[in-house]
Amino acid sequence: MIEIQNVSKWYGDFHVLKDCSSRVDKGEVVVVCGPSGSGKSTLIKCVNGLEPFQEGTISVDGTSVGDPATNLPELRSHIGMVFQNFELFPHISVNDNIGLAQIKVLGRSQDEANARSMELLERVGLADQADKYPAQLSGGQQQRVAIARALAMDPIAMLFDEPTSALDPEMINEVLDVMVELAQEGMTMMVVTHEMGFAGKVAHRVIFMDEGRIEEDATKDDFFGTTRGDRAQLFLSKILSH
Amino acid sequence: MTSGFDWQVIVKNLPFLWTGMQTTLLLTVLAISGGIVGGTILALCRLSKFSVLSWFGGSYVNFFRSMPLILVIFWFYFLVPIVLGRPVGGFYSVLIAFILFEAAYYCEIIRAGIASVGRGQVYAAQAVGLNYFQIMRYIILPQAFRNMVPILLTQGIILFQDTSLVYVVGLHDFLVTADIVANRDVRLIEMYSTVAVVYFVMCLLGSLGVRRLQRKYAL
Numbered sequence: 001m002i003e004i005q006n007v008s009k010w011y012g013d014f015h016v017l018k019d020c021s022s023r024v025d026k027g028e029v030v031v032v033c034g035p036s037g038s039g040k041s042t043l044i045k046c047v048n049g050l051e052p053f054q055e056g057t058i059s060v061d062g063t064s065v066g067d068p069a070t071n072l073p074e075l076r077s078h079i080g081m082v083f084q085n086f087e088l089f090p091h092i093s094v095n096d097n098i099g100l101a102q103i104k105v106l107g108r109s110q111d112e113a114n115a116r117s118m119e120l121l122e123r124v125g126l127a128d129q130a131d132k133y134p135a136q137l138s139g140g141q142q143q144r145v146a147i148a149r150a151l152a153m154d155p156i157a158m159l160f161d162e163p164t165s166a167l168d169p170e171m172i173n174e175v176l177d178v179m180v181e182l183a184q185e186g187m188t189m190m191v192v193t194h195e196m197g198f199a200g201k202v203a204h205r206v207i208f209m210d211e212g213r214i215e216e217d218a219t220k221d222d223f224f225g226t227t228r229g230d231r232a233q234l235f236l237s238k239i240l241s242h
Numbered sequence: 243m244t245s246g247f248d249w250q251v252i253v254k255n256l257p258f259l260w261t262g263m264q265t266t267l268l269l270t271v272l273a274i275s276g277g278i279v280g281g282t283i284l285a286l287c288r289l290s291k292f293s294v295l296s297w298f299g300g301s302y303v304n305f306f307r308s309m310p311l312i313l314v315i316f317w318f319y320f321l322v323p324i325v326l327g328r329p330v331g332g333f334y335s336v337l338i339a340f341i342l343f344e345a346a347y348y349c350e351i352i353r354a355g356i357a358s359v360g361r362g363q364v365y366a367a368q369a370v371g372l373n374y375f376q377i378m379r380y381i382i383l384p385q386a387f388r389n390m391v392p393i394l395l396t397q398g399i400i401l402f403q404d405t406s407l408v409y410v411v412g413l414h415d416f417l418v419t420a421d422i423v424a425n426r427d428v429r430l431i432e433m434y435s436t437v438a439v440v441y442f443v444m445c446l447l448g449s450l451g452v453r454r455l456q457r458k459y460a461l
Binding site for chain 1: 369
């Protein structure tokens, strides 16, 4: 589904991604972790072309992301993405946040879009918030709306860029619950997160990144077992110790 | 002859003053609208990744910002008839001059407004598959204009007052009609005071109206 081959990226002289290769198969959940500044958010933004990269190839469902001939808006409309800071559109209602791209990109009617939006809001437990504005919701609620907004496009894969990092601790679980449910339904997911509990529960594979390189790319059992390298071990011991 | 403040001269000439005010208001509204549309297009050019467009936007702004408004008004008054081969009348030549001149200032305001909307909003809009124009139309510009309201108001007020410069091409705006009455009836104090009060009240009303709008559409 998602194939990342020898991807390198520079910001000016700064080499953010160094020869990264990995893949996410259909129905697979892959967790990407690593210390901050390791390039994991940049890597996931390359997958749907939000960030350009200079070397290597990424293809999603057979379409090359870096190819100038690729219709990126069209490709992105099939890939859901959830951001660390939610990035709901603050000037329109929750219902319109979920409906806008359904109408403008997928060409659904207002009624079809409303019906689908409501279905998804019920699913994330926010059916009664449809007419509110994003600023009237808590962080956890906003992130669940953001997930609904991505799902409204009927994506073939979902990308999560640190979806719980900006949340207060008591709101993290309400978001993770939605993500676990999605994973269990067989959604193809690439998730940048430090939530190792989530990884332990639903991930098939875990990728560990450090200084722009993919240092570990292992099945969940191997990753949490004994076969990982020193750097990943040190990172894990730091985030799991309390 | 001019002893005492003569209220009658104001009342008597209200219909005439109103014809001048209509010109002032029409010019202001059309110039603001045209300036904002032109300024938005110029701002998108300046921010474009295509160097020809950003060069054009930058040069346009730098050029018009270095010209005195009154010179631009003169130019178009004498130039447009030559280009078109027929007279267009003072009003239209002045309107074109104002729109083109103001567009340069609005461009800079709108460019800053667009920059005030976070990069994350662009990412989020791109991620759901919206194209460049949809992102601008539905996501970025609506937020940018909300952020820009106070400075757009300031620019609007400046423009409202600058319309009085049209006297140089003989157009009868509010100030000119008042000036005609003042000199004809030798009631300078009455008329110039009236003009001052009217400008003040209109700008105040404008500010209050915008403040209400701003509260209604606050993010």
